[in-house]
Amino acid sequence: MLDIQKIRADFPILSEKVNGKPLVYFDNGATSQKPQVVIDAIATYYQEINANIHRGVHTLSQLATDAYEISRVKIQHHINAKFSHEVLFTSGTTHGINLVANGFASILKPGDEILVSALEHHSNIVPWQMLCEKTGAILKVIPINEEGELIMETFDALLSEKTKVVTVNHISNALGIINPIKYMIEKAHAVGAAVLIDGAQAVPHLKPDVQDLDCDFYAFSGHKMCGPTGTGILYGKEEWLNKLPPYQGGGEMIKEVTFEKTTYADLPHKFEAGTPNIAGGIVLGTAVDYLNHIGFHNIQKQEEKLLEHATKRLLEIDGLKIYGTGKNKASVVSFNIDGIHPYDVGSIIDKLGIAVRTGHHCAQPIMNFFCIPGTIRASFSFYNTIEEIDTMVEAVKKAKTMLS
Template identity: 85%
Template sequence: MIDILKIRADFPILSQEVNGKPLVYFDNGATSQKPQVVIDAISKYYQEINANIHRGVHTLSQLATDAYEISRAKVQDHINAQFLHEVLFTSGTTFGINLVANGFASILKAGDEVLVSALEHHSNIVPWQMLCEKTGATLKVIPMNDQGELLMAEYDQLLSDKTKIVAVNHISNALGTVNPIQYMIDKAHQVGAAILIDGAQAVPHIKPNMQELDCDFYVFSGHKMCGPTGVGILYGKEAWLNKLPPYQGGGEMIKEVTFEKTTYAELPHKFEAGTPNIAGGIVLGTAIDYLNSIGFDTIQEQELALLNYGTKRLLEIEGLKIIGTAAIKTSVISFTIDGIHPYDIGSIIDKLGIAVRTGHHCAQPIMNHFNIPGTIRASFSFYNTTQEIDRLVEALKKAQMMLS
């Protein structure tokens, strides 16, 4: 059983007031809050070992390099990657997707097909559109139903020997739908296609296992899993990473440079040009340690309880409709209230100290499917409470009364 008071004490921001009210933070789908241990680790890096990595012979550089590579090993262990060099540091999920899409420009040709799903964040749509425009390949979309679930029969029909890569999120940021990615991975491989999984919304809730999933690429960001902003991970199978060309040129990613020819470094450095977010990379390891100290079984139990309680309480509000009612969901509730724009709701409840996300959540095709301008999204983390959900419900009723 989770000791919620002890957990909440780890997060300094949760004890503050916003607009004179105790903060209720329900925008975890956008970014999670940071525990003190993560905040302290950032300070410690800059106070004690701030130096560039992989380049210096001096002590601080070696200490920083060791800490950075220890963090890479923590990520490898956390996601059960086969090789350390399959773990690439990036600036976040978006960068990782763009890196892979850019690499596929050297592989695709006119007539090839790229599959994305109707549930994707814009960052897992736009890079593939750009790739298709560049190569003449065709973008195909896996449709969804009105519950916000992907249609697997349609997916099966879309797959063919023309399919070169499938890109799908593990969990929908807008609806909380958990996609059947194991099935999708297996099916993609049956037609010889690669598959990229956008795990940005999954890693705060689930410990993904690369050996079990057998996906070709898996991308995620640190800031959604209690880590710093500006750092993320691209996992890629060794064979694919060796096949793709570098994404950026510069320092660190080279083996030898002359004006006549440049040869590239081995993995992972081939894809890590320039000075990285060193503090972010190191402290991502700290955040992973923190989440594992709580335990993902405990996290999932707490978040499922919040999802069930929140669903029940919110449906008590007259005119409230939940958008996205998949059979398997994580702790995200997107909803509308009849006759009221989501932005107006969000603005009023912010005055009551409650942070939710309103709008299309960078997932406009989903909103177009439901013919709505956007939703109000309450996304819960393990440090949230049922009492906070009660405050949300009361605030929504007050906003509804004011705006009706």
């Protein structure tokens, strides 16, 4: 059992007050809060070893380089990648997806097909639309049902020898639905398609095993898993990363440059042009260490309790509807109250110190499917409590009374 109060003491912001009320932070799907060990690690880098990496023979450069590459290896082990050079540092999930989509521009031809799901965040839709415009490929959509689950029968039917890429999120950011990605990867590979998994919403809650999943690419962000903003990882199988051209040109990603010809560096540097977010990359390793110290089994048990309690309590409110009611869910509850705009509810409960997300959550196709403008999304982390959920429920009740 986790000592939640001890864990909460690791997060300075959780003792803050907002509008004179104790902060109840339920916007973890947008970004998680940071433990003191992560905050301290950022300062330590700049105070003690700040230098550019991979390029200097001086001591500080070597220390910074070592710390950066140690972090890469930590993340390799965390996701069970076969090689450390299959782990690319990015600025976040969006960067990783765009890197892959850009690379496929040299591979796809007119008439090839890309499958995306109706559950995707815009960052896993728009890059593929841009790719289709560039190559003449065709974008096809895996639909969802009223519970917010992907319709697997339609997915199976959409797959063909024309399918070259399947891209789907591990967990829906808007609904919390956990997708059957292992099944989808196996089926996609059977027709020769590559598979990219958007893991942004998954990595705060579980440890993805990329070799067990057998995905070709897995992208995620550091800031959703207690790490710094502006950090992320793209895992890619070595064979695929060798096939794709560089995403950006510049320093670090080259082996030799002349005006006649440039040759590219080996993995992973081929995809890491320019000076990276060095502090962020190093401290992402610190965040991974912290989460592993807590233990993902413990994290999952705590978040299951929070989800169960929140679902039960919210459904006590007349006229409240939850969207995303499938069996397999992460700790996200997305809901509306009949006749009340989600923004109005979010604004009122913010005055009571409660942070939730309102709107379409960068997932407008989901909202269009349900014929709604958006939802109120409460997304929980392991440092949240049952008492905080009860506080939110009472605040939502108050908002409903005021707005009815």
